[in-house]
Amino acid sequence: MLRPTVNLGLSVHLAYTPIFAKSLSFRCYATVSPSIINNIGRPPHPPGATPAKEPRAISQLDRSLLASLSPSQVSLFDLIQQYIGRSGRILDASLVYESRPGRARRIDCFAGKNGMDAGIVLIAHCIEDESNDEHKVAVSSGFVLEVPALDGKESLVVSCAHTLEEIRRSPVALKQQVPSQVRSGTFAITGDGQFHPIHSISSALPRSDILLLTCDKLPVRTLPISPYPAHAQTPVWAHLIAYEKPSEPADWSPWVGGTWRRWARGEVKGYRDFAGRESQPGTYDALSHMLFAPLPTPGSSGGPIVDEESGAVIGISLGTRMDNRIEGMRGWGVPSECIFEMFSLPGLEKK
Template identity: 50%
Template sequence: MALRQTALASRSRITSSLSSAACLNSPSARAYATVGTTTYIGQPPPPPTPPPAASSSSTTAANLSSVFDAQILYELRRRCQLAPGSSTGSQVQLPKLVEQYLDRGGLVLDSSLPYESRPGKDRRIDVDESAALDSVAMIVHAAQQGAEHKITHCSGFALSAPGLSEGQSVMVTCAHTLEEIRHSPILRRDAPPNANNAALPSVSGSFVITGPSSSPTFSPVSSILSSLHRSDLLLMSAPPSPFPALRTLPVSPYPAQPGARIRAHFVTHKEPVPGAGAEGWRPWVGGTWSKWIRGTVLGYRDMAGREAKPGTYDALSHLLFDPTPTPGSSGGPIIDEESGAVIGVVLGTQMQNRLQGVCGWGVPSEMIFEMFSLPGLKLNNRS
């Protein structure tokens, strides 16, 4: 009897062991981790350092002088004052311009832009002799509410676009400075009031500024004619004859080949230090300095960032060039040194890779023609 009980107990232990092994080898079995005394739990990481408080008044990276800022805000307030017998001032405010910018994305104008790949002597841009004062303008977007204000600025240049309203001046520039200021709390209606702006109406608008620092000319932007959001471009108009001595620039519809020599309009808000690097810099608008920098076309990219080549079916969406532009140069022209025509627009910088580093980032001038009708072609039923 004792032997039988011992045998049954042994069989029970063997069966239990086999059952446990089967469970561990079964696909449906779960393995659970256990925490023992040798498991160490580290201290939680320290909280991130909070960013510094934003100043109540700000500009873009290339800060303008406080004196010029005050002059911009004075012009803004003066033009936003109610005219006698009118319910609005003479300045078109930014919310209206932003609405046009969004609604007119991809709009093709009735006017056509002349093809000037090889402009004549009277039209080509001779950067060795002509100063930027008569070729490039400063574009400023400004908003103020109480003690708070926001100013963004970039460059732009005039186009020869026959067929638009008589005397209407057309400027091409970048769109990201308008994008920056349109997200400012000063322009947002849902922004909570504070001690600096409570119960105070906001004033805003855009200017095309030309002329020397001693006597700049402020021309209010009257409308956004068209925009290409993905290309970071927009066309703006101003009242008749707003740009004294500002010439229209010839624009080529054809891309420059990689390796082509160019001149790009660069801007700096600091006076160049005397020396070899200061040669060619000239006083520009608002106490800034400008120079036609020598450079080279490096290549092109499509919208996906892939390499694109001119003379093929590749979409030349962006232009790479050297050297890298300075803050405030966005919207300025890129000139083909051989032909003297605009072949691109400066947008900013782009990181190529660790070997090639950062290069200039722009858009080919053929994208400007996307906002104009083709010569001799009439489009019907356009929105």
């Protein structure tokens, strides 16, 4: 009989005991290496002295946001309840289809500071517990949609949902048994530095990581949204922000609350379905997420991805992910067709 003896240490030992028989059988015996036994039960080395935690410096943006919180505005806890209750909701309004916007509507990639980013806002979810000297601010990007049913009274802003999920699960929010003991809320911050409180969350698609925020009419333009996905290698522009001015490249310009912004050129890299499988436009494949370049920076989530040729938004930045070991990191987002899932089809709205 052939009896291999397996050592679970660094090597495998095979002990052969040949026995002549009509059939040859194998039996495997697992043995524990003494090197493993000797290491069991040894206490770890005592840790060194833990340095005292220094209080985190409050940024210029955080300080301004916390000072703007008002007891009269809709609290973050109410917005979270709306986010949960209105997930998957379809609004009784339609979103304008603008796959090929006219010259006055298209986003000009070379218009500079007052052109291309005029419809982009900064979204800030804030909570402060003054009794314990704790606060949390989660920042993302967003842009304003063209919804004729609003009649110029309100603005609908689309942004990412994961920053709301982040602050929802933060320690300062989770430990509040009585939400009225803290100040909280969400703001849309326009390019002129004005803070506009968010009144409600109209709809959300948590699986796609996007939501719709409602506030009073914002003094910014709306961006054209294309319902059609762009093919791979389509040249695009992505809006990026940074909390400190990067040394490279040199085209970063000052933006809201001490942040910096720039438009970076890249291209669509491909699409994935919810299972992570590769999918293709023009087929029955589900285009749940899109891969693109360049890599978005922290705070850029929720910002637009613009088709260079048409000047329309064809996607929303969400973050980065590892595509594979060969391709490396890619920008991660959703195609703009996901936005239309929260609106009624044209002509089918309730009158």
